[in-house]
Amino acid sequence: MANHQKDFLFVLIKSLSKSEKRQFKIFASRLETSSNTKFIELFNILDKSEVYDEKLILKSGVIQKVQLSNLKSYLYKQILVSIRLNIPSQNIRYQLREQMDFAVILYNKGLYKQSLKILDKTKQQALENDEKYMAYEIVEFEKLIESQYITRSIQGRADELVIQAKELNYRNTISSKLSNLSLQLYGIMLKTGYVKSDEEYKYIDDYFNRHVAKLDESKFGFREKYWFYNASLWRSFLVQDFLASYKFAYKWVTLFYDNPNMIYLNPVFFLKGNHYFLESLYMLKYKTNFKKYLNLLEETIADPKFPVNDNIASLSFLYVYNNKLNLHILEGTFAESEYLIPEILNKLKIHSEHLDEHHEMLFFYKIASIYFGIEKYNEC
Incomplete structure (x- = not known):
């Protein structure tokens, strides 16, 4: 399991790439004076440390205990400023x-x-x-x-701005209501799981319909459609209507493929939509489409235009490799999937700070299933 460090500054420094560390040192050198070199020395100490150890920091003699808290806050802010100044221009x-x-x-x-x-x-x-x-x-x-x-x-400018403000406010309100509904349904899923009775089914159905009754889907823009499909998907999962979950996950994914610029602007939403779509295909045992859309997802992620950062890299690994295992389990090709196991174990170490224990356990469970399928019971 991942051993998540609790000190925010230490975790931030450890998340920096080599280029980001180099950029920070160049940025910090511009700030460096005789009175503030200590925050640079603190950065170097933490960068070289394997774990956060306050005793080790104080033992260096560079920083006194009374200075440490303020210095850490200052360093944290300057690292964020440095990263902000070097964000890719295409964002x-x-x-x-x-x-x-x-x-x-x-x-x-x-x-x-x-x-x-x-x-x-x-x-x-x-x-x-x-x-x-x-x-x-x-x-x-x-x-x-x-x-x-x-x-x-020019005359009429005021009316033009008022009309624009009203229209944008209306659309933002619809998006907010639908995103709230999606989050609330997700919260119910985490708290109670799937519905277990006709009464629970009716409660979820009424709850959902009450929130969308006055909405006109034909007038939705991209963002309103996205949140509507998102909320509809969670409603379908809750009531275990997997055909409906397939339908709305497909609409979610198609919405992005029909608007490719939105894939690169909202990569996390795109990745999650594909994961839920593949999960629905897995539930329905739709092997042909599962393989087709998994390949399409991998091709899209490999596109040079697809954004790259720590969060997206971790989510891409999580969703692609989770579904690669699902495909082999679906097909019963356990022996052919064994090559994935060392890759997954290695990537779990790389992305450990960005994955929760639940998803790590799912990987181990599926790896155990693969070993069981090829009769390697000790490994299982």
Whole structure:
């Protein structure tokens, strides 16, 4: 099982890649003065340590105990700042936030027209990428500037912004309601599991229908569809309607494949949707489609455009290898799957900090099933 460290700073430092550590040291060197070299020395001590040991830090003589807490907080913040400055430029959300910050700077300097120009361009980019929360924030900022009567803008501008604000607020409210419903159904699943009686079935059905009764699916955009399929999937799982879970998981996955730019903008949602879809195919023993969509998932992850970070790498490993084992179990090809076991055990060590014990146990259970299938009972 993973031995998760409790000290946040130590865990953060250990999560850094070699390039991120190099970038931080370059960044830190710019801050370095005779009065703040200690936070760099603390970084070096923790980077070289195998476990977090406060006694070892104090024994170095570099830092006094009364300084340690503040120094750790300062170091933690500077590491995050360093990472923030080196985020890949293709990340659309960071681009939007950066442009929003630029607009605020220009506004504070009294350069209103320049600020509005950036806001308008950023808003269009947000809408094109279905970032409606950011678009709404931009419209509210545009309203703030226009309300001061400082731009003498064309007639009708106020009405245009009010209409945009209402539309975005409505769509964001729908997304929020559906995401709340999804989270609540997931919480019920964790607390009570599948329904166990007709009464429980009726409760879940009524609960779901009550929350979606007034919604018009035909007017949904990408994000509203995503949350509707997500909530519908959890409702299907709860009542053990696996045909319905297959239906909504398929819609979830197809939604992304029909909007490929959203795969790269929302990779976690894409990965989870594929996992639930493959799980539904596994439940239904639909081997042909299972193999087809597992191969398609692997091809998409291998695409150079697919985002790469620690979280996504761990989820990709979890979902791909879990379903590779499922495929062999489904086909009964136990001997052919044995090659996966050393790969999985090695990757479990690499991703141990990002996986919970439940998912690790599932891997071990399935590995035991593989060994049982090839009659290696000691290994099992």
